[in-house]
Amino acid sequence: MVFGFIKYQRDKKALKRFVEKNREIFSKVPMETCKAIEVLTNTKEISKYIEQNEDGREAVNVCVALEEMREDAKAEGRTEGRTEGRTEGEALFASLTQKLVRDNRMEDLMMATKDKEFRSKLYQEYNLAKDL
Numbered sequence: 001m002v003f004g005f006i007k008y009q010r011d012k013k014a015l016k017r018f019v020e021k022n023r024e025i026f027s028k029v030p031m032e033t034c035k036a037i038e039v040l041t042n043t044k045e046i047s048k049y050i051e052q053n054e055d056g057r058e059a060v061n062v063c064v065a066l067e068e069m070r071e072d073a074k075a076e077g078r079t080e081g082r083t084e085g086r087t088e089g090e091a092l093f094a095s096l097t098q099k100l101v102r103d104n105r106m107e108d109l110m111m112a113t114k115d116k117e118f119r120s121k122l123y124q125e126y127n128l129a130k131d132l
Contacts, residue, residue, distance in 0.1 A: 001025055002036055009041045012070075019063055026062040034060045045069050092128060093119075099126050 001022065008015035019026050029037075034046050049065035050058050093112075100109040100122070112119040123129045 001029070002033060002040065005037050006040055009043075016066070019066060023063055027064075028059040029062050031058045031060065034062070037062075092123070096122055096126060096128060099128075 004018050004022070005015070008018045028051075031047070031050070038044055038046055046060055046062060046065050046069075049060050049062075049068070051061060096112065096119070097109060100106070100112070108118075108122065112122055120129070
């Protein structure tokens with residue numbers, strides 16, 4: 001189990017298939033084994049998912065741990081993407097605003113704040129569409 005985990009650690013899809021194929025084994029991994037996996041793969045999050053085994057010993061459901069770690073990574077990626085998108089959108093609109101003010105097109109600027117299609121046409125007109 002440990003060697004399989006190490007073998008597939010860099011290939012997320014293969015690791016997921018390996019864990020799913022061995023779901024029964026990975027559903028209750030002893031703490032000692034989890035510590036070994038963490039040390040050998042430099043994965044520190046697995047032991048956060050400690051549960052009690054039927055015999056009262058601590059174990060980790062690695063299947064659940066990996067799924068939750070994946071979900072956390074996805075959520076973090078979405079948050080970063082939204083932040084980046086907002087920053088880029090603000091910069092793009094700021095650039096359009098500067099050009100419209102420079103050209104004394106205040107009515108077009110007001111319209112651009114309300115009408116997405118009109119704003120898109122202005123981006124194209126000012127050669128900013130490549131940034132969309």
